Amino acid sequence: MVNRSRELSDSELRPRVFVTGLIQPGDVVLTTTPEPMSETIRKFTGADISHAMICVGTSSVIDSTGDGVHARNLGRIILEPGCAAHVLRPTEPLSTEQLRSIASFARAAVGTRYTVTGAAKSVLAGFVAGRRQFCSRLVAQAYRGAGVDLVSDADFCHPGELLKSAALVEVPNVLRNLSPEEEAYSREDIDNVQAMRDSTNALLQEARKLSPEIESLNDIDAYLVEHPEGDAQLVQALRFSRYLELWRDEFERNSWQYHIAIMEGHNGSEERKQTYCEELLADEELCQNRFILNHGGYVTLNTSHPRQYFALMVELYDILTQFHARRVKAATAWLERRGLLKPAPPKLLRPHTSEWFAALREWNPKQAVMTEAAIQSRGSSDVCSVCADDPARDYAMVSMPAAGPGTLRLCDDCFRIRALEEPMKPF
Template identity: 35%
Template sequence: MKRLIGDSIRPGDILFSARRGVSGKIVRGVTWGEVSHAMICVQHSSFIDSTMEGVLAHNIQRLFFEDDESVFHFRLREGVSPEKLAAITEYARSQVGTRYSLPEAARSVIAVRKPRSRQQFCSRLVAQAYGKAGFELVPDPDYCSPEVLRNSPLLQELPVQTETVSKEEFEWWSTSDNAIEKSKEAYKTLFKRIREFAPDVENHDDLLKFRARHPDADPYVVEALHDSGLLDLWQVDIDLHPSRYDHTLMAQQRGESVRHYCISTVREAYTGGIRYAQNLATLKRVFKDFPRPSLELEIALYETLTRNHQSRREVAYSWLRAHHPDDLAQDMEQIAPHSPEWFRVVEVVDANLNALSKYAVQQEDSPYVCSTCGDQPAHAYRIANEADVNPGVPSLSLCEDCLEIRRRMGYILDPFFDR
């Protein structure tokens, strides 16, 4: 057995495979192609695809291939901005739970076209994700085969980096707990239960709209959330890796594997968990107009997930600062205040700050102003405890007066590394 080396794969990368089995052989035969499946990386060690189980997230470490099985690694030829990359990965995440459309997958390889449904199949999911960011990988993203997608002139093939997986390790991975795999099962259970009384719901966005229109159905949604196990799923990773969330326990850890984990964590210090804060902000906005008990449950869930991500980040940050400060200075993700990426995030999680900062930048015709009052000079600071004081806001540009005010408000603010 073999698997891909996770460090060689970036968010936005597309993986193609020639999976064994009848369906894979049919797809390759009809399209005269080498591949039958496509998937997209959305985060370090995490990818999303659409299979007969629906659209789900998976762990790259658990993606195993036979030794003679073909795997291909592709990336966009041109550079992609953080904003466009976020649009790509956010769309893929938004489709989690959506059902697989076997009939439409079949039409994509035999050139039969009908109005598309809202369901997904693997190559449609990838092509549409890129389309959300303005990249037309194929002429018809609604109906394209994996082979057509692989031959897109906008993509370039990269060398596939794999490593051997021993029989013992494969058996261990197959039987051990894993948060991503449990999340997959929880989402499958949730949407199966939801569709018993709301058959048109495909994903979480649909579920939000359904609850707004059908308050009488909310008790069933509450029951489905509890039965799915989704509300307590965050505890799995803490039980498996307690040191990742505890400064004292992590301080006792040593070795290259710990160093590698901490580096990978700070590289996605804020973008790795921004979806939690964005979902939290969205749920709170919906709750103001539609105060449903099921929304309260999800708000509590995403508050917990946001704090847990903060704990992981700060524990990794502290360990690297103590043992490998050069790694921290080089690899710590820094989202510059008032950059396009910063505004894209803040627009969702704090509309007031977004408007205030945009006005200040426009008035002074410079991004290097205080995010609060517009004064200069101002300096960039990361928010170490954003989950507690301003969920999702990664950084601020502050003058001396506003820096002192924010610190009195409970903000823990660290200067940016000078690069």
């Protein structure tokens, strides 16, 4: 066991924040507060921290607190004077698949209620794990799902056990002091992620009136599959919670991130813009786009179990995918203009290949199944992707879509119809 507890240093006499650029997806973030409950946990566990979070992206952590499992902006967390914090990283580097598994587990738990009883039992043995979460359980279970055991019992562990885990090593120099000016600004600034937490909790609160067994957003989907009569009430809850509208707030707040011309004219420093662009593209390369995955999931659900709730979620994730693609495009262009990124031509997938079907299946599983069935019925892949007629030619969309392969094999009739709304060119 490694003991990472330490005495209070002079630097901890001021409020501090995390140096987010040093913290990577998969890192375990441990913190504490001056609150009596935190003090009790520290005293009981013998550690200098009382809370655990897991990093799932640049400056983004997910944790379980009194208001449930939610995402938070790590850069907005202020450590009060005298409060310790640690960032831990696996001694054995995680694979890309393991990182994706950890992030997916944590995100799937968003909205799950916090269990005070479970947290209290985490220092005891012999209890059966429930479906509710507490902070250290969330972290340990996410890692266990990726094949990494941080502690002996992932279902009941406390933050102090994570701190002493031999499977983790501490990342140095991840904290810095806040100047008085920064502190004043930071405390007045609004944590905009709170709006998402409030919206998610409002949606789940209404959903639990239908079934107290609903813990997370995924549970709503499962409930609706079995109980179509709840569709209208859940659609009303979806609208009332503003869950469908939050993307507008984000766009208005950070409009400079969505278009290269606006980004160029934004009054932020070049250093800040470069950091933002590089971190966004690094996350894009490392993590699967959850908007695309969720869109595909809801397309499948709405195909097999038509519900207005599912249809609205398909529309939402279509919008989120489009706007995310705009951010990536703007960031890429900004870096390319400054010679910080080498331009790369778009990769066109040849229709009806395994890679093409994988991209289509991820975005629109229904269309993928229909195309596969059409090909099988004709006994040849050299047919139209839409109607299975031949002859057919390969086309690429002039404006590449935010998701999906962006190419099709079309007969003349289908090409004329599709090209009216989606300009295409042969390739």
